[in-house]
Amino acid sequence: MSLLEVKDLVVRFGDAVAVDGISLTLQPGERLGIIGESGSGKTLTALAITDLLPEGASRSGTILLDGAPMPTSERAMARLRGQRIGMVFQEPMTALNPLMRINDQIAEAIELNSQHVSAQLDTPQLLTEVGLEQKHGDRYAHQLSGGQRQRAMIAMALASQPDLLIADEPTSALDLITQRLVLALIADICARRRMALLFISHDLKAVAQVCTRVAVMHSGRIVETGSVEQVLRAPQQDYTRRLVSASRFAPAATELRPLGETLLQVKGVTRDYHRRNALFWPIAPLRPVNDVSLSIASGEVVALVGPSGCGKTTLAKVIVGLDSASAGSIAFAGQSYRGRDLPKALRRDISLVFQDPFSSFDPRMSIGASLSEPLHLEPALDRALTPARLAEAVSAVGLDPAMLDRYPHEFSGGQRQRLAIARALVTRPRLLVLDEPVSALDVSVRGEVLELLARLQAQFGLTYLIISHDLDMVAAMADRVLVMEAGRIVEQGRPGEIFAHPLHRLTQELVAARLPELDAPSDPDATPAG
Amino acid sequence: MGGGPEGGDTAPSRAVIAYALRRLIGFAVTLLVAALVIFVLLDLLPGDPAQFILGINATPASVAQLRLQMGLDAPAYQRFLGWLGGMLQGDFGMSYTQRAPVAQLIWDRLGVTLPLAVFAMVISMVVGLPLGLLAARRRGKAIDTTIMVLAQTGVAIPNFWFGMLLVLVFAVGLRWLPPGGFTPWIEDSGLALRGLLLPSLALALPQASILARVMRTALVDVAGQDFIRTARAKGLTMDEALWRHGVRNALLPVLTILGLQFAYLVAGTIVVENVFYLPGLGKLIYTAILERDLILVRGATIILILAVTSTMLLTDIAYALVDPRLREGAQR
Numbered sequence: 094m095s096l097l098e099v100k101d102l103v104v105r106f107g108d109a110v111a112v113d114g115i116s117l118t119l120q121p122g123e124r125l126g127i128i129g130e131s132g133s134g135k136t137l138t139a140l141a142i143t144d145l146l147p148e149g150a151s152r153s154g155t156i157l158l159d160g161a162p163m164p165t166s167e168r169a170m171a172r173l174r175g176q177r178i179g180m181v182f183q184e185p186m187t188a189l190n191p192l193m194r195i196n197d198q199i200a201e202a203i204e205l206n207s208q209h210v211s212a213q214l215d216t217p218q219l220l221t222e223v224g225l226e227q228k229h230g231d232r233y234a235h236q237l238s239g240g241q242r243q244r245a246m247i248a249m250a251l252a253s254q255p256d257l258l259i260a261d262e263p264t265s266a267l268d269l270i271t272q273r274l275v276l277a278l279i280a281d282i283c284a285r286r287r288m289a290l291l292f293i294s295h296d297l298k299a300v301a302q303v304c305t306r307v308a309v310m311h312s313g314r315i316v317e318t319g320s321v322e323q324v325l326r327a328p329q330q331d332y333t334r335r336l337v338s339a340s341r342f343a344p345a346a347t348e349l350r351p352l353g354e355t356l357l358q359v360k361g362v363t364r365d366y367h368r369r370n371a372l373f374w375p376i377a378p379l380r381p382v383n384d385v386s387l388s389i390a391s392g393e394v395v396a397l398v399g400p401s402g403c404g405k406t407t408l409a410k411v412i413v414g415l416d417s418a419s420a421g422s423i424a425f426a427g428q429s430y431r432g433r434d435l436p437k438a439l440r441r442d443i444s445l446v447f448q449d450p451f452s453s454f455d456p457r458m459s460i461g462a463s464l465s466e467p468l469h470l471e472p473a474l475d476r477a478l479t480p481a482r483l484a485e486a487v488s489a490v491g492l493d494p495a496m497l498d499r500y501p502h503e504f505s506g507g508q509r510q511r512l513a514i515a516r517a518l519v520t521r522p523r524l525l526v527l528d529e530p531v532s533a534l535d536v537s538v539r540g541e542v543l544e545l546l547a548r549l550q551a552q553f554g555l556t557y558l559i560i561s562h563d564l565d566m567v568a569a570m571a572d573r574v575l576v577m578e579a580g581r582i583v584e585q586g587r588p589g590e591i592f593a594h595p596l597h598r599l600t601q602e603l604v605a606a607r608l609p610e611l612d613a614p615s616d617p618d619a620t621p622a623g
Numbered sequence: 624m625g626g627g628p629e630g631g632d633t634a635p636s637r638a639v640i641a642y643a644l645r646r647l648i649g650f651a652v653t654l655l656v657a658a659l660v661i662f663v664l665l666d667l668l669p670g671d672p673a674q675f676i677l678g679i680n681a682t683p684a685s686v687a688q689l690r691l692q693m694g695l696d697a698p699a700y701q702r703f704l705g706w707l708g709g710m711l712q713g714d715f716g717m718s719y720t721q722r723a724p725v726a727q728l729i730w731d732r733l734g735v736t737l738p739l740a741v742f743a744m745v746i747s748m749v750v751g752l753p754l755g756l757l758a759a760r761r762r763g764k765a766i767d768t769t770i771m772v773l774a775q776t777g778v779a780i781p782n783f784w785f786g787m788l789l790v791l792v793f794a795v796g797l798r799w800l801p802p803g804g805f806t807p808w809i810e811d812s813g814l815a816l817r818g819l820l821l822p823s824l825a826l827a828l829p830q831a832s833i834l835a836r837v838m839r840t841a842l843v844d845v846a847g848q849d850f851i852r853t854a855r856a857k858g859l860t861m862d863e864a865l866w867r868h869g870v871r872n873a874l875l876p877v878l879t880i881l882g883l884q885f886a887y888l889v890a891g892t893i894v895v896e897n898v899f900y901l902p903g904l905g906k907l908i909y910t911a912i913l914e915r916d917l918i919l920v921r922g923a924t925i926i927l928i929l930a931v932t933s934t935m936l937l938t939d940i941a942y943a944l945v946d947p948r949l950r951e952g953a954q955r
Contacts, residue, residue: 145852145855167860171855171858171859171860171863172858174856174858175856175857175858175859178856179856180853182849182852182853184849187848187849187850188849188850188853189850189853190850190853190854190868190872191850191872191946191947191948192871192872192945192946193868201857201867202857202858205857205858205859233947233948235947235948236947246853249853249857250856252857253858
């Protein structure tokens with residue numbers, strides 16, 4: 094008998110259908126991945142199965158657990174959910190109660206399901222099982238790193254010894270190395286406990302890593318389902334084919350780009366944040382950037398990679414003039430500055446593109462108004478020329494200048510990131526600093542945005558500094574990679590060489606954490622290397 | 624994010640003490656600045672305090688005598704330091720109109736005002752918080768609408784008018800409680816308590832209404848948070864999840880309001896004590912202002928400020944006890 098059987102599940106918000114009649118089954122111990130882009134209905138499917146849909150959503154269809162329908166009373170359903178199904182969510186920071194110690198939150202899950210299981214687990218056991226130390230249990234969520242929080246979430250989900258674990262994008266808020274470790278942990282625990290897994294993700298490689306079977310969702314329907322081998326290596330449907338090809342980055346051009354003179358030179362930059370103790374006494378400063386030197390030639394694409402918290406964003410903020418260096422200096426086209434004192438005349442030459450195109454636009458300003466703001470950096474510019482400049486920037490990113498009167502919410506994520514790039518281009522800059530330019534975007538549009546960036550670079554002779562933790566993207570884009578750890582640059586070189594023969598420990602770890610390509614041979618039952 | 628996970632061995636009690644210490648320094652500075660402002664406003668601004676106290680018809684001789692009596696000939700900084708030093712030893716000066724030590728006058732009246740404010744605070748919490756909780760848990764239902772309409776009305780009704788209404792119903796009509804006046808605690812504490820009941824109710828009404836609204840909003844907000852979903856995933860119903868995980872998180876904004884409300888309560892006592900003929904601090908200040916007794920006004924004001932800032936201090940410490948995040952990055 095199937096562990097879980099879903100038949101004709103429909104989820105509606107009023108008249109809008111979000112999940113449109115999907116059916117799936119899950120055998121005991123089986124690992125099923127649901128792949129889909131944002132808005133495909135994959136998360137709502139999981140929430141519908143566990144009766145956790147947000148207010149305003151209604152569901153219909155049959156959901157059977159061990160052949161029996163789910164109870165209708167809220168209380169019985171809650172208890173069943175606690176006992177039989179464990180859940181892990183995307184953002185572990187907000188999914189944990191900020192005012193409760195980890196131990197207490199795990200203990201609550203154990204206590205709630207104490208009648209259900211014969212062999213009781215205790216909190217120390219669970220902490221050990223997910224690879225946390227006992228001292229982590231005494232802490233609050235904000236005192237743990239992202240990976241530790243997600244491990245704590247998993248420990249909580251395991252407390253009732255469930256038969257089914259539902260993991261909704263459990264690693265997409267984590268950095269590369271942590272992601273690999275958490276994926277390995279989930280696969281490992283499922284195998285050890287013979288627990289079924291419903292793994293929801295937009296990341297095909299992550300699904301290939303932990304699942305045996307996969308269902309591809311697109312606008313509320315399952316378009317293709319089958320074994321991982323079949324679906325991801327020999328996709329039958331157009332949509333799946335597009336997804337699979339989009340998750341591969343075309344390798345970078347092999348020939349070296351002709352480089353100009355040095356455009357940006359960073360000389361021994363250090364950034365200190367001064368701190369004081371309880372009695373306002375100064376204590377050792379926090380140093381996110383520690384004596385960093387680098388230079389970027391005109392027309393070059395340089396990538397800065399490193400784990401979260403390594404200081405790469407702070408360094409970028411100093412370079413674009415949003416923060417100031419505590420020591421050292423920067424020279425741009427021969428002019429020296431420390432950060433915030435970046436001369437206005439130079440500001441138009443350096444532009445910044447942010448990670449999240451949803452929060453980087455003022456929702457109450459039209460796109461045209463947002464895009465024309467940087468033009469105040471050119472006081473000499475004739476106001477009558479503004480529309481022409483906007484049209485030029487918007488056309489350059491492949492959009493229609495007629496869109497300028499619209500507002501941010503009318504655009505998709507990919508279009509917004511194009512508009513963010515247009516905003517960066519409107520002053521005709523020479524250096525573009527791109528902070529994780531595609532990591533907030535769906536897989537299928539990432540390729541387009543990267544192509545656009547490459548085209549613009551060739552067309553206008555732009556210089557890029559790309560900040561990212563995505564080695565595949567970096568390998569496809571960059572001429573040179575700088576690896577950063579704890580405020581220092583620890584290794585640099587051409588991506589092909591540095592990723593093939595990493596010298597520094599961190600680079601080796603980053604390279605090892607890369608998930609295998611979909612066409613690489615792999616055995617899904619094997620525990621991935623950590 | 625990113626920083627801080629290596630917070631290491633966190634002894635929360637030590638962190639709370641360090642946090643409290645920081646707040647205590649802020650508290651002392653606030654009091655000092657307040658004293659300075661009061662002194663500048665009442666003693667240094669143009670116009671002779673002695674002339675002001677005695678009125679326009681005073682003879683120059685009596686003004687000169689009062690100036691001598693009040694020590695107004697000394698330089699300003701000496702008078703300020705003298706006033707501060709005196710207060711630290713419990714000497715607030717002599718009231719000119721009442722011919723008694725200001726400290727004694729204030730101390731007597733605090734026995735009325737402090738219980739009045741505390742009762743009102745307790746009533747507003749006991750009434751307001753559960754109503755807010757109920758409204759949030761039955762959001763959109765009739766009970767929610769009813770509570771919110773009542774709360775809206777409660778905020779809008781002036782408390783002196785509500786006080787008179789209470790007197791009409793419970794004192795004049797039903798004759799359950801005295802209409803006003805106060806029996807000192809030592810004479811008959813039961814009677815003293817009964818005397819404070821109606822004024823506390825009058826004071827508490829708008830505060831309870833505000834608390835109910837804040838509690839409802841905060842809880843509705845918390846109900847949509849991810850960790851409530853996590854709690855439900857663990858096997859709790861929505862109500863259980865809200866009770867175990869929601870209420871404590873919702874209390875954070877409520878605490879902020881509570882601290883601010885005490886200041887309004889203390890100010891409210893001035894009006895309510897006059898409606899109910901209570902010999903409290905509010906009535907004392909009211910009379911002192913009418914009689915231009917600057918020394919008394921000065922002393923009573925600083926005591927009011929002390930009461931309000933102490934409440935703020937307590938709120939801040941309560942905040943740190945509830946929220947572990949505040950104990951660390953509390954620099955900002």
